Amino acid sequence: MEVAIPQPSERLPGIAMAGFGQRVPAPLDIAMVAHPSVTLLVDLNGGEGLVYDAHGRRERGSAVVGLLPGDLRIGSRTTEAGQCLQIRLSPVVAAAVLGAADELVGEVVPLDAVWGRDAGRTEDRLCAATSWDERFAIAADILCRRLEAAPPLDPEIAAAWSRIRAGRGQVRVDGLADEVGWSRKRLWSRFRSRIGLTPKRAAQLVRFDHAARLLAAGEPAARVAAVSGYTDQSHLHREVKAFTGATPTAVARAPWLAIDDVAWPASLAGLPRPCSTFSARDHSHRVGA
Known part of the structure; x- marks a missing residue:
């Protein structure tokens, strides 16, 4: 590839x-x-x-x-x-x-x-x-x-999404409304109507994404659970299972995540480098394996 x-x-x-x-x-x-x-x-x-x-x-x-x-x-x-x-x-x-x-x-x-x-x-x-x-x-x-x-999106929705992403899903979703200056009911309704998920579900997805990339980088599940905001390793296991149908061990070996090391380097900022089977070549910003 x-x-x-x-x-x-x-x-x-x-x-x-x-x-x-x-x-x-x-x-x-x-x-x-x-x-x-x-x-x-x-x-x-x-x-x-x-x-x-x-x-x-x-x-x-x-x-x-x-x-x-x-x-x-x-x-x-x-x-x-x-x-x-x-x-x-x-x-x-x-x-x-x-x-x-x-x-x-x-x-x-x-x-x-x-x-x-x-x-x-x-x-x-x-x-x-x-x-x-x-x-x-x-x-x-x-x-x-x-x-x-395109017509502009409500800046409050954009700000809420940016806050969720910046916090890697570890945000007090009940406090998002106060941060953007809307009522909780208004934010939940408008966010879901434009994004398709509630702010809480969006935060869960972002948190899972961060955890999945740590798993793919070879981090132990117990540590991933601790640094990703899960109550314990069992909580991480349930969340990974809910999003993927697989165990954390299987997700850690997922080829889809292994290729992120080279295909989406910006998304991995601050994370350990995954043990990928793909190797990089420093010419024409092209990588291959």
């Missing part, structure tokens, strides 16, 4: 991208781990490279993965080396770029179902690009224009 990442940029806060390509045709079947973002998976093989299996149905082509997608597996065909552009949108950004984030919770839908008629043209432009640099530039330009054209 080869992974490409764009140069660091502050042009699009709340958006991260990575390109994935198989060097040789090979079976690929990876279970996705819940993450506090809405994910766009853009198939760069004309709708024939990416395969996803969710809710008992098997689909091909580009897709949008909402928060808490459940039992989702991502794969590719074995007859050709596939390529895929993955774009992570914070729920706040997703609400603007896609026009909705709440309707996507627990769902995996084709890209054109939420992107509209521009989905095909976007895919064609990305497929025709001859380098990852060009693809990242195309995607950044399109996302920037969609953000600029």
